[in-house]
Amino acid sequence: xxxxxxxxxxxxxxxxxxxxxxxxxxxxxxxxxxxxxxxxxxxxxxxxxxxxxxxxxxxxxxxxxxxxxxxxxxxxxxxxxxxxxxxxxxxxxxxxxxxxxxxxxxxxxxxxxxxxxxxxxxxxxxxxxxxxxxxxxxxxxxxxxxxxxxxxxxxxxxxxxxxxxxxxxxxxxxxxxxxxxxxxxxxxxxxxxxxxxxxxxxxxxxxxxxxxxxxxxxxxxxxxxxxxxxxxxxxxxxxxxxxxxxxxxxxxxxxxxxxxxxxxxxxxxxxxxxxxxxxxxxxxxxxxxxxxxxxxxxxxxxxxxxxxxxxxxxxxxxxxxxxxxxxxxxxxxxxxxxxxxxxxxxxxxxxxxxxxxxxxxxxxxxxxxxxxxxxxxxxxxxxxxxxxxxxxxxxxxxxxxxxxxxxxxxxxxxxxxxxxxxxxxxxxxxxxxxxxxxxxxxxxxxxxxxxxxxxxxxxxxx
Amino acid sequence: xxxxxxxxxxxxxxxxxxxxxxxxxxxxxxxxxxxxxxxxxxxxxxxxxxxxxxxxxxxxxxxxxxxxxxxxxxxxxxxxxxxxxxxxxxxxxxxxxxxxxxxxxxxxxxxxxxxxxxxxxxxxxxxxxxxxxxxxxxxxxxxxxxxxxxxxxxxxxxxxxxxxxxxxxxxxxxxxxxxxxxxxxxxxxxxxxxxxxxxxxxxxxxxxxxxxxxxxxxxxxxxxxxxxxxxxxxxxxxxxxxxxxxxxxxxxxxxxxxxxxxxxxxxxxxxxxxxxxxxxxxxxxxxxxxxxxxxxxxxxxxxxxxxxxxxxxxxxxxxxxx
Numbered sequence: 001x002x003x004x005x006x007x008x009x010x011x012x013x014x015x016x017x018x019x020x021x022x023x024x025x026x027x028x029x030x031x032x033x034x035x036x037x038x039x040x041x042x043x044x045x046x047x048x049x050x051x052x053x054x055x056x057x058x059x060x061x062x063x064x065x066x067x068x069x070x071x072x073x074x075x076x077x078x079x080x081x082x083x084x085x086x087x088x089x090x091x092x093x094x095x096x097x098x099x100x101x102x103x104x105x106x107x108x109x110x111x112x113x114x115x116x117x118x119x120x121x122x123x124x125x126x127x128x129x130x131x132x133x134x135x136x137x138x139x140x141x142x143x144x145x146x147x148x149x150x151x152x153x154x155x156x157x158x159x160x161x162x163x164x165x166x167x168x169x170x171x172x173x174x175x176x177x178x179x180x181x182x183x184x185x186x187x188x189x190x191x192x193x194x195x196x197x198x199x200x201x202x203x204x205x206x207x208x209x210x211x212x213x214x215x216x217x218x219x220x221x222x223x224x225x226x227x228x229x230x231x232x233x234x235x236x237x238x239x240x241x242x243x244x245x246x247x248x249x250x251x252x253x254x255x256x257x258x259x260x261x262x263x264x265x266x267x268x269x270x271x272x273x274x275x276x277x278x279x280x281x282x283x284x285x286x287x288x289x290x291x292x293x294x295x296x297x298x299x300x301x302x303x304x305x306x307x308x309x310x311x312x313x314x315x316x317x318x319x320x321x322x323x324x325x326x327x328x329x330x331x332x333x334x335x336x337x338x339x340x341x342x343x344x345x346x347x348x349x350x351x352x353x354x355x356x357x358x359x360x361x362x363x364x365x366x367x368x369x370x371x372x373x374x375x376x377x378x379x380x381x382x383x384x385x386x387x388x389x390x391x392x393x394x395x396x397x398x399x400x401x402x403x404x405x406x407x408x409x410x411x412x413x414x415x416x417x418x419x420x421x422x423x424x425x426x427x428x429x430x431x432x433x434x435x436x437x438x439x440x441x442x443x444x445x446x447x448x449x450x451x452x453x454x455x456x457x458x459x460x461x462x
Numbered sequence: 463x464x465x466x467x468x469x470x471x472x473x474x475x476x477x478x479x480x481x482x483x484x485x486x487x488x489x490x491x492x493x494x495x496x497x498x499x500x501x502x503x504x505x506x507x508x509x510x511x512x513x514x515x516x517x518x519x520x521x522x523x524x525x526x527x528x529x530x531x532x533x534x535x536x537x538x539x540x541x542x543x544x545x546x547x548x549x550x551x552x553x554x555x556x557x558x559x560x561x562x563x564x565x566x567x568x569x570x571x572x573x574x575x576x577x578x579x580x581x582x583x584x585x586x587x588x589x590x591x592x593x594x595x596x597x598x599x600x601x602x603x604x605x606x607x608x609x610x611x612x613x614x615x616x617x618x619x620x621x622x623x624x625x626x627x628x629x630x631x632x633x634x635x636x637x638x639x640x641x642x643x644x645x646x647x648x649x650x651x652x653x654x655x656x657x658x659x660x661x662x663x664x665x666x667x668x669x670x671x672x673x674x675x676x677x678x679x680x681x682x683x684x685x686x687x688x689x690x691x692x693x694x695x696x697x698x699x700x701x702x703x704x705x706x707x708x709x710x711x712x713x714x715x716x717x718x719x720x721x722x723x724x725x726x727x728x729x730x731x732x733x734x735x736x737x738x739x740x741x742x743x744x745x746x747x748x749x750x751x752x753x754x755x756x757x758x759x760x761x762x763x764x765x766x767x768x769x770x771x772x773x774x775x776x777x778x779x780x781x782x783x784x
Contacts, residue, residue, distance in 0.1 A: 048550025093470040394552025
């Protein structure tokens, strides 16, 4: 069941026209630079610094509670990080220029054309997260590095290589974007198969070439090949489509649809990739560790996570890595093998393992929702304070600088968290049944795994 | 280049420039004529800047903020009330110094183990052309006291001496014992030995003589002075010496870790009854070498120090007097 939003002319116009997106980009870039600047020159007190408050409380809340669950990679569509690099790479900020700049435009190496690098960059950030999340200057450094890395990679490599293969945020957004009720797909696959030049992937120059220099009859003649290195005609899930709408602009056959669809439609096709499976473990484990470190009552654990470079911190790192790369996958593999034993399945364990890892996508997402609800509602009042006094310089721009800290919706927090976690468990159990039918392996042990993980997470949050 | 492309680029550049420049411009405009002071725990830098220049009679505008925890800001030897400095918040304070000199600003909150090290100086010049008053040396210098030598009390009371009980024998005292000079220069144990050796008091029991010592000490303090001493002790001393003077304040362990010594236990008669007010004055003014005891000379005025000392002896004596 799908409903194509581009049927509405106004929606189609807004998505195809480059100006609305550019305006949002400019606003986002301004906010992004403002956050970086606040980190460098504002107060070092995290909860009074715009950089910390708007990145790790406001942006994170919007991302994990709204953007990802409802719009999938909607954030990627307006993320400002690739914008400066893309401008340099393309030599233009709107339509393709008449002459393409001569950058290296290298292809990203084949052996890294997966999300293992994103798994590593996310893990790297996660290991330092206690410090990053609380120290404005460190947050500013991380954001600056991401910005310059994106610019550098735009100069050396083609398309949005940083977003697709390196960005620590992009990896998990892609994973959880599969649950979103929105997708970009082609209307008719056959149209894409027979399309000359495939301008949605190869860009408008190819398009013009294909049309002998003349403008095509439909669609926008001016457009770039997919920045996310995806051929829209082959899209079956949301993971790697950045919703940048470039294909909507370049398609000469008006064959691109932006569909509303049921939640988690992509999960009906279990993953076959180990990098994606491990992304699910990393995210599940990280949510549990964050809940323990940032919300839990264990001072020693908290101190270890903060004391970067000390023996205690290395112990914390070892435990963190052991959990996400060792314990969780090992227990999950055990569950999968028990399931295979129950079903007397001959399917290779690797195949069942990656397929069942799909179960962890709704589970992990709801773990993150449960965790985020807690610290976002607890710390939301800092948004009002930082809005009026973003640098801690004594400003009171909107009259809210003197607001005292107070948690929001404390009475409903626990019920919401329980609802999120139990909802996630039911959702993952339903996904497990679908995977089970696909791979012909019993889902019971995997559901037991998900249940135990949920109970642990409940214990950590409540 | 197309006009739309040009416009797009201009918008991006304008957006970036506005974001990067406006905050700086506003901040610089607001900061004109004032000095921004950042407070950090002593372990991570203390006050920044830690030295300020000012002119006597000219208002000095300060913008105070904390970069870590709650601090307090006060000027030593001045009547300006202390202000709290909250993390990430800006507190404005305007000071006007009447006289030139070197003033010390310090933290009034127990912000960390080295809280007392949060000190800075304001050098005030100009103003009054009066020559600065020559400073008289403090009493412990005049008396040539070695304030670093251990001075255990040679004799201690069995019970807790009482000024109220001692008042009953006050009429038997020679007036010279009641003078501030005697009080300042003698430890309670010395006073006890002097009184014990006095033939006019030979009829009194040992506990009664100790009660007379308590009376002597009480006679050299006032209720207001004791209240002031108690307040200042709670604010500045209790972090190490403990609220009840037991040497077990919240920072006692870290003092021990740094120096190998615990803060003095004012409830211990052996250590407290062996020291004179003049010696305690020296300790407070100069600090204790190698003990972790800060110097308070630039912070407290002389009378204030005597008030604190008067309060310290209440850990040994029941001071009520009828």
